[in-house]
Amino acid sequence: MVTPVTFKKSAEVTEETCREAGMTIAELLGRVGGKWTIFVIIMLSEGPRRFSELKRDIEGISQKVLTSTLRDLEKDGFVTRKVTPSIPPRVDYALTELGQDLRGPLMALSSWAVVNRNRVAAAREAFEARQTEEPAKIAYFR
Amino acid sequence: MVTPVTFKKSAEVTEETCREAGMTIAELLGRVGGKWTIFVIIMLSEGPRRFSELKRDIEGISQKVLTSTLRDLEKDGFVTRKVTPSIPPRVDYALTELGQDLRGPLMALSSWAVVNRNRVAAAREAFEARQTEEPAKIAYFR
């Protein structure tokens, strides 16, 4: 039997509610599952940042990808984009209230990843081992 | 020995811990962000399922993709794969303890997605509106 996880009031996620919700869950996971999205959110959690700050501190990200990542987050209402048309120009990004709200469950999942990384690593090694070992002779019962 | 997992204050996932953890967080989000992964996990949350059951009940998924999704989850230790070499063959999948542990934070995030879908939808419309409206005359200060 299942103990459905309840969140606040309402919204227990089971097979049915999942179908009802259409693809919203998969959508969010898809967005948040982007290669750099989580890093951007974590950085903005510590306060508003300029574009160049994000670019500098998120090592390895390209301009283009950072731009599109931020644009996607803006579309879904997780971050705001404030342009200051000075010379040189200045653009500040910050988490919206919605973005702040998302942090809770998202950081919980991230914490889980950190805490349990060893278990996952062990599972991967075990899987590797299984692959390389001689395939056991299979007895077919019929 | 991994009992605690206290999510008091978002459990210290900051820029630093993120770097320490390397890519583990992004890895997990990437895995879980797969198009069908969440559906598989939700179905298996309700108990072990045969391959054909999953295939039938997850509408729209192809054999190949279901197979690879399950294989990935197996690699990371989230599901077990039990082969019964009968004729016709039978393969049962089930969540491991690790997989069960993952459900908590994952379902919390999913619930969030369901609860807040309207806010996201509103944000998207607002963004659309901003795009189509006349670009405001910009005053340049220098």
Add this chain to the structure above:
DNA sequence: CCGCATCCCGCCGGATACTG
């Protein structure tokens, strides 16, 4: 029934170059 092999296509995201 289960899943591998193959082919194929769209999209993510990386590199580079160019504007306001």
Add this chain to the structure above:
DNA sequence: CAGTATCCGGCGGGATGCGG
């Protein structure tokens, strides 16, 4: 400084067919 504009390789993932 903060973007757009292109090009392009890799991969997720869908369709179909075969094999144990």
